[in-house]
Amino acid sequence: MNGAEDGGWSAVAQEWSELWGALADPVTSAIIEQTGVVAGTRVLDVGCGSGEFLAKLESLGARVTGIDPAHEMVRLARAAAPTGEVVIGGFEHLPWSDASFDVVTAINALQFADDAHDALAQAARVCVPGGFIAIANWADGALNALNALESAVAEAAGEEVQPDGDYRRAGGLEALLSEAGLEVTASSLVETPWEVADESALIRGVLLGEDQDTIAEYAHTVLAAAEQFRTPDGGYRLVNAFRYAVARTAS
Numbered sequence: 001m002n003g004a005e006d007g008g009w010s011a012v013a014q015e016w017s018e019l020w021g022a023l024a025d026p027v028t029s030a031i032i033e034q035t036g037v038v039a040g041t042r043v044l045d046v047g048c049g050s051g052e053f054l055a056k057l058e059s060l061g062a063r064v065t066g067i068d069p070a071h072e073m074v075r076l077a078r079a080a081a082p083t084g085e086v087v088i089g090g091f092e093h094l095p096w097s098d099a100s101f102d103v104v105t106a107i108n109a110l111q112f113a114d115d116a117h118d119a120l121a122q123a124a125r126v127c128v129p130g131g132f133i134a135i136a137n138w139a140d141g142a143l144n145a146l147n148a149l150e151s152a153v154a155e156a157a158g159e160e161v162q163p164d165g166d167y168r169r170a171g172g173l174e175a176l177l178s179e180a181g182l183e184v185t186a187s188s189l190v191e192t193p194w195e196v197a198d199e200s201a202l203i204r205g206v207l208l209g210e211d212q213d214t215i216a217e218y219a220h221t222v223l224a225a226a227e228q229f230r231t232p233d234g235g236y237r238l239v240n241a242f243r244y245a246v247a248r249t250a251s
């Protein structure tokens, strides 16, 4: 999927919001702290999805702006953060003039940009000199309980498990930001648990975006692999991890 397409994400936007929208909450809290967001801070969230982070920033009094190529994500984000401006678009073209924002963020979104280096150049352009760029992504598969479920499904389907990309590994985000000429000021690994209430939510979440036949075919595989993560109340709790890095633009 790239900035010119939105079909995949629009089709799953409602379920994404319901099942995955809160996932990055621990990492967005760390980013708020590390970038010093306060009332009045101008924040742009690129790949804002259904707008949970925008809503959180808005509750702090920040002046929020979001951009996402998926029109259904944009619709949900506008409802989540009604004081904000949310537009359809992507990393490939950020339609704001230079130095428009104090902080530019991308949570679990940079990997969808056509080119990560070009994307960061766009982010740095719209950020004020001495402002902050913050990027967060899933950490290495081995650190994510979800990996056990995805691996089980891949094995059942006779597919290869995708290797970790560079930005999932320790030091990957820091290297990317440094290569863009930015000064890394903070980075960390953050636990991001994923909790669902029941089997149905687990299956819908893990197989998000799959058609009904595929969901029926692999539901048992998901349930068997998730047995170890079952909670006494019949739900599931999978402990995963995100990495984030924060950098300053040149003053």
Ligand SMILES: C[S@@+](CC[C@H](N)C(=O)[O-])C[C@H]1O[C@@H](n2cnc3c(N)ncnc32)[C@H](O)[C@@H]1O
Binding pocket: 001, 002, 003, 004, 009, 020, 021, 024, 046, 047, 048, 049, 050, 052, 067, 068, 069, 070, 073, 089, 090, 091, 092, 106, 107, 108, 109, 112, 113, 114
């Ligand atoms: C995994 S979701 C994450 C959404 C949100 N940031 C969150 O953490 O909940 C990825 C989002 O990136 C968006 N996206 C896809 N391609 C993009 C691009 N080229 N530029 C910006 N966002 C993009 C998708 O539409 C989707 O909303």
